[in-house]
Each structure stands twice: as C-alpha cells, then as structure tokens.
Amino acid sequence: MTRRLLPLLLASLLPAGAARADGYVESSRYLPTLVSVSWETVIPQGDLRSFVDRTSFRGLQVELGFGLARHFSLGISASWNWLAQNVATGSLEFPDAVITGAAYHRVELVGLRGTFHWYLTDGPMQPWLGVGLGGGWSESYLAVADQVRTAGRWYGAAEPRAGLLWTIRPGMGVGLQARYVFTTAEIGDVKDARWLALDLGLALY
Amino acid sequence: MPRRSGLTRAGRTGRAATVLASALLAAACTTDIAGQPGVAGAVVTYRAPGVGFGGFATVARAGRVGLVTDADPGKVFANAPTLLAALDSHLAARGFVKVAEPDPASPPPAPPAADLVVNVTALAVAGAGATYWNGFAGYSQPPNLGFAGYAWSYPWPWLSVTSLPGTLLVEISDARGASAGQMVVVWAALAYGVAPAGDWDGPPVLAALDQAFAQSPYLMTP
Numbered sequence: 111m112t113r114r115l116l117p118l119l120l121a122s123l124l125p126a127g128a129a130r131a132d133g134y135v136e137s138s139r140y141l142p143t144l145v146s147v148s149w150e151t152v153i154p155q156g157d158l159r160s161f162v163d164r165t166s167f168r169g170l171q172v173e174l175g176f177g178l179a180r181h182f183s184l185g186i187s188a189s190w191n192w193l194a195q196n197v198a199t200g201s202l203e204f205p206d207a208v209i210t211g212a213a214y215h216r217v218e219l220v221g222l223r224g225t226f227h228w229y230l231t232d233g234p235m236q237p238w239l240g241v242g243l244g245g246g247w248s249e250s251y252l253a254v255a256d257q258v259r260t261a262g263r264w265y266g267a268a269e270p271r272a273g274l275l276w277t278i279r280p281g282m283g284v285g286l287q288a289r290y291v292f293t294t295a296e297i298g299d300v301k302d303a304r305w306l307a308l309d310l311g312l313a314l315y
Numbered sequence: 316m317p318r319r320s321g322l323t324r325a326g327r328t329g330r331a332a333t334v335l336a337s338a339l340l341a342a343a344c345t346t347d348i349a350g351q352p353g354v355a356g357a358v359v360t361y362r363a364p365g366v367g368f369g370g371f372a373t374v375a376r377a378g379r380v381g382l383v384t385d386a387d388p389g390k391v392f393a394n395a396p397t398l399l400a401a402l403d404s405h406l407a408a409r410g411f412v413k414v415a416e417p418d419p420a421s422p423p424p425a426p427p428a429a430d431l432v433v434n435v436t437a438l439a440v441a442g443a444g445a446t447y448w449n450g451f452a453g454y455s456q457p458p459n460l461g462f463a464g465y466a467w468s469y470p471w472p473w474l475s476v477t478s479l480p481g482t483l484l485v486e487i488s489d490a491r492g493a494s495a496g497q498m499v500v501v502w503a504a505l506a507y508g509v510a511p512a513g514d515w516d517g518p519p520v521l522a523a524l525d526q527a528f529a530q531s532p533y534l535m536t537p
Contacts, residue, residue, distance in 0.1 A: 147340065149339065149340060149343050150343075167343065168343050168344065169343060169344075170340055170343055170344060190344065192344075192347075194347055196352065201530065204474065205364070206361055206362055206363070206364055206471035206472070207359055207360065207361045207362070207471065207474055208359070208360050208530045208531075209357055209358070209359045209474060209476070210357065210358045210359075210526055210530055211352065211353075211354070211356055211357030211358065211507075212352035212353050212355075212356060212357070213352055214351070214352050216347075253351050253352055254352065254357065255351070255352060255353070255354040255357035255476055255477075255507070256351050256352075256354055256475075256476060256477050257474060257476065258351065312336065
C-alpha cells in the first residue's frame, strides 16, 4: 500500500507530464551544484542511550554538494537536532547536596561537516556512499525537579554516510540518507557520543 | 485554466506541498525546554561539609513529628508512628544506636546523652524560600530537645527548590559538638509534596525516607 502511495504523493508535487529524468553528476561535462533540505531523525547509539534513549524526530539537515567529477561530489552540510527524554527518577549532585526526583534530559546538537559522495549509478535512482568530517556544538540539559544543569561543549565528528537520490524530474530529487556519527562530544556523563541520523529531504540541482 | 492568482492546478498543488513541507520542517525545529519536571516527590539531602559520620554512635530521636501548619499557631504534632519506626530502622541499619526519645512537647531540662539529635517535621504549609519553617510554632528546633538557650545553624547553601505543602523534613544535629551556644545541623532531608493530604505515614512518605537514606551512603557509623 505504502509503495503505491508514495509515488502518487510525489507525483502530486510535479507538473503533469514529468517522467524519467537524468541523475546527478552523470556526466563530467555537467557538474551542477546540489542543494538539499532534509528532515532528520536521530537514534542515539552506544553510551548516549544512557542519557537519552528516545529517537528524536526534531531535526533537519541542509546540504550543499558541488559536482567534482562524474559520480563524485564534495560538499558541506549543517544539521540541527533536539533530543528529549523524561525519566521518572534522576539525580543531580551538588557540593553539599543531592536532589532526586522526576527528571528530564535534553540535548541540542549543531553540526557542520565537509562531505564526499560517490554516486554508484546513473539514472533517476542513484545510491551513493560517502563520508563526512567536521564537528559541532552540543548543549545538554539535565533537570531534576526545578534544578537545571546545562553544559555546552565543542566536539569533533566523523561519519560514514550512505543514501539514495531519486530524481523525480530534471533537477529535482528526493533524498534518503543515513549517517552514523562518531563524535568526541561529552553529553552528561557520556563521552564520545554517537548516533544514527536518518534523513528524508528534497534536493535541487 | 489559470485562476486570477496566475497558478495552474499543478502550480497550486506545488505551492500547497511547499507550504506543508515548510510547516513540517518548522515543526521539526521546535524544542520542548519550556516546563520542568514537577517538584512533588523530589528528595533533597544536605550534608555538612567536612563532617564524617563514623565518629558518631548514638542518637536521640524526637518522640513526635512536629507539624507546621497555617491553621494552628500553637505547637502541634502529626501522628506518624510508622514514619518514626521507619526512621529508627534506617538509623539502626546505619549503625546508630538510639539512646533517648525526648518529647518536643515537654523538652527535657538537660541535653540527652547522645551524639546526634534527630528532628522530624511535617511541613503542611507552603512557604517561600529555604528554612521558612523556622518561624512556625509547630517546628521543633534542635535545641528544643534539651539544649535550651542554644541556636542552631545549617552549614550549607540551600537549593532554591519550590516549596510544596506536604513536605517532610528530617534533620540530624551534632549534639556532642554543641558548644558556645551553637548546634550545627549536619544532615537534613527534604521530601517535597509527599503528603499533600496529610498522610504522614503513607507510602510516598516512607518511600521518600528510603530515598533520602539511599542517596546518603556516607550517613553511617561502624
């Protein structure tokens, strides 16, 4: 059912008559710039799950890709994510006191990275593999009752990434993307936080 | 045929889709930092800096639970035998021996022969600011248990936790070290809003007491 509905939904975005289209960076003679905006979901991985275990649906990624050669692009991308989880019991320690009670954990992630993509095929359906290198800023909020502790830190990040660019009309595509982000971020008591980011977006090139 | 807006049907569909996608993206960019977890049920424990509890062996625990209320300006008490028994049990489990049970309604003329004095207070009134209970008649001050003429002090900065009615207060004072008219409270626990209806023997109160000791592993003597 979903497989039938998705193309129909996407087709509704298009002017009538849109059909097969060429893909991105198919020719070394035409290497356009790609701009994409994606809705991003983050799934915490590893130790980060001890601070926030819930999947975050609040986030986005903006990406710019420059055609480098046939099937290859270099780019830059920025992302923002908000992770949130309420827990029944949490504790905060102070020099002379400890408070325990209902708690919430929040994390804000802002990232910026350079990217390299290798498009594996030509045509409207182009799977790709890539890497990203960069860093960002993380801000964590730990609140117990009405006591809040915040901490913000810079971090470095590296990520393998893979995706699919589905060109639905010339110069326009739908992008699916997954990136597994390794970082040096310290969030709460967690060091070297990592997460899986999944994107669904629109690309213009 | 284009309408007056100049857009074809496909164009209008595209515009609607763009608006929808923008709204979804905007929604994805929201945060929920506003609002905080409730204070009710929170347990805060304070410890006097530099105090080791291994040097204390005996306790005198107040025989009644002082009740601080707006309604009664006199010295009144809450009925909470299970709470007091649970407190005794925790203290015994931590190695402290109860040697006296002074009645705050009629304090003894001389200090009890104990290293520590334990006060229990039921705060049925919501006040503003830390130690707001000090001025209420239902509060049994540590010196009221036999140390007449002494003042007492809290050697820590209080957290600014919003006060709630139905809050339990347990204080442990250094009776052995009382001198020059001063008694120092060396440990205190506040359990916020655990007895809003006045059931000071209820499960939330007892669970909060358990939590207060659980988060104070240093509160023990060999």
